[in-house]
Amino acid sequence: MVKNLFLGIFCCLFLLSCSEPPQPKLRIATASNFRPALEVLRADFEKSCHCRLEIASGATGMLYSQIREGAPYDIFLAADSERPRLLQRDGLIAPGSYRTYARGRLALWIERSLLRTESGADLPGFVPAAQIAPPHLALLLENWRSKIVIADPQLAPYGDAAVRLLRRLKLWRHLRGQMVYAANVGHAQIILREGHAQLGLIPMSLALASGKGGDYMAIPEDLYPPLEQRMVILKSSRSEALAQQFADYLLAPKTQQRLGELGYFSAASAPVASTPAAGT
Amino acid sequence: MNLNLSATDWQALLLTLKLAGMTTLLLALLGIPLSWWLANRRGRLRPLLEVVLSLPLVLPPTVLGFYLLLLLSPNQPLGALWQQLFNRPLVFSFPGLVAASMLYSLPFMVQPLLAAFDQRALPLAQAAAGLGMPPLARLRSVVLPACRSALVVALSMTFAHTLGEFGVVLMIGGAIPGETQVVSVALYQHVENLDYGGAHRLALVLLLLSVLLLLLGRYWGGRLSGVLLPSRKSPVESALEARP
Numbered sequence: 083m084v085k086n087l088f089l090g091i092f093c094c095l096f097l098l099s100c101s102e103p104p105q106p107k108l109r110i111a112t113a114s115n116f117r118p119a120l121e122v123l124r125a126d127f128e129k130s131c132h133c134r135l136e137i138a139s140g141a142t143g144m145l146y147s148q149i150r151e152g153a154p155y156d157i158f159l160a161a162d163s164e165r166p167r168l169l170q171r172d173g174l175i176a177p178g179s180y181r182t183y184a185r186g187r188l189a190l191w192i193e194r195s196l197l198r199t200e201s202g203a204d205l206p207g208f209v210p211a212a213q214i215a216p217p218h219l220a221l222l223l224e225n226w227r228s229k230i231v232i233a234d235p236q237l238a239p240y241g242d243a244a245v246r247l248l249r250r251l252k253l254w255r256h257l258r259g260q261m262v263y264a265a266n267v268g269h270a271q272i273i274l275r276e277g278h279a280q281l282g283l284i285p286m287s288l289a290l291a292s293g294k295g296g297d298y299m300a301i302p303e304d305l306y307p308p309l310e311q312r313m314v315i316l317k318s319s320r321s322e323a324l325a326q327q328f329a330d331y332l333l334a335p336k337t338q339q340r341l342g343e344l345g346y347f348s349a350a351s352a353p354v355a356s357t358p359a360a361g362t
Numbered sequence: 363m364n365l366n367l368s369a370t371d372w373q374a375l376l377l378t379l380k381l382a383g384m385t386t387l388l389l390a391l392l393g394i395p396l397s398w399w400l401a402n403r404r405g406r407l408r409p410l411l412e413v414v415l416s417l418p419l420v421l422p423p424t425v426l427g428f429y430l431l432l433l434l435s436p437n438q439p440l441g442a443l444w445q446q447l448f449n450r451p452l453v454f455s456f457p458g459l460v461a462a463s464m465l466y467s468l469p470f471m472v473q474p475l476l477a478a479f480d481q482r483a484l485p486l487a488q489a490a491a492g493l494g495m496p497p498l499a500r501l502r503s504v505v506l507p508a509c510r511s512a513l514v515v516a517l518s519m520t521f522a523h524t525l526g527e528f529g530v531v532l533m534i535g536g537a538i539p540g541e542t543q544v545v546s547v548a549l550y551q552h553v554e555n556l557d558y559g560g561a562h563r564l565a566l567v568l569l570l571l572s573v574l575l576l577l578l579g580r581y582w583g584g585r586l587s588g589v590l591l592p593s594r595k596s597p598v599e600s601a602l603e604a605r606p
Contacts, residue, residue, distance in 0.1 A: 108577075141554070143554050143555065144554045147553070147554050147555075149557050150556065158572075229454060229536075234537065234551065236553050236554075236555055237551070237555070238552060261538070262454045262536035262537075262538060263531055263536055263537040263538070264536065272428075272431060273431065273536075274438075274455075276432060276435035276437065277435050277436040277437045278431065278433055278434075278435065278436070278443075278451055278453045278454070279431070281452075
């Protein structure tokens, strides 16, 4: 009796699992900075393609080395153009799929209470969510005595951009001993959000997505090298058509416009000419 | 295979040994009385306590590190308390790593000791007490000889386990050279940078260290527990075994 019951339940479950046709899935490897944007766009794209997105995120350098070792992703959204280029050089990508999908922005995360006078007004020059002027930025960093959080510069392009910004301001040597390196920008954001450090340099996309208002300021983009974020479709992909559809969706004007609200410049906007960073 | 470690790798290696040493020492001071107390408990709470003490074995270290980040946040009571007591954050510092490693390696210290106390030391000590042996003599000639090998196993396992600790350190360490950049993190950075040469060298050093350590643990612990040489049984133990 009990045996039959179990058999019945098992059959029901089996039939249930077969009743829905399996949805095709697209496996995306994304740099941590783009994860919040991807989660926002997800429902929209899944509706139009009748597919399911499987998202893996991490530092660009980490994902790149995984892909080099044959990790089964369909599409790779990097935080830079360098690693996708290396994949292209090694012949691991579908021809013509090496394209810019967004331009990243660097934000200064700082605990808001530190930017206020005793009466609660904003300090002159420090308006939350606005752009910080270079002299103010240099002054703030120069007098900063505690930890500064950035993503590991060797693995995360945003961490690298942060280091170059400090070098450009001639503050790298001065601040080097105060640096804390997170595994990726997502980890850096958690550290800042939980209050383990009061200042960090993270992607604007994460500063916006962290759900706290006014703890960040935009860094003038001529102070750091442009974060041209490129994507590639991997040669080993078994859903290349779907990956292509996703790439086109990402580059569509409507999507590009939405990326503007999510902390990016559109891919089409011309990068500001950046003078070479002064090496220290 | 050359062992030409870079300066930062040497620094990471020394830091790791320092971390493992400190953690083992402090855990011994904490773990021995804790295990003894637990071995003497016979209540409904005991299984629950044992489960709690083994939790670090099952939680993925990265998750453990993440919870520590949440728990020790200055915006939370515990983190705020720490901040008030020591006026410095626990994360991104060597003392913080020691504290996290103690939590993470706790089962490795407690479990061998608990087993030894339960199965040998306590019954023997009770028997010795029944025969009228004074407490200090009981400790010296009954309890210690019965636990010596378990202690060696506990110490060497704790040390070895802390050597390879990664996830927790990655989450709460911040990879600061000389302060929190331990071997496992340096190794990870080598691998992710596709610097396989540097990774191999560090991995080899770690491997040699661990093998040496486990061999030593086996040799000492083993010799004393009669694996390599017949062990010297305490007089009480012999007397108990001689009884029909």
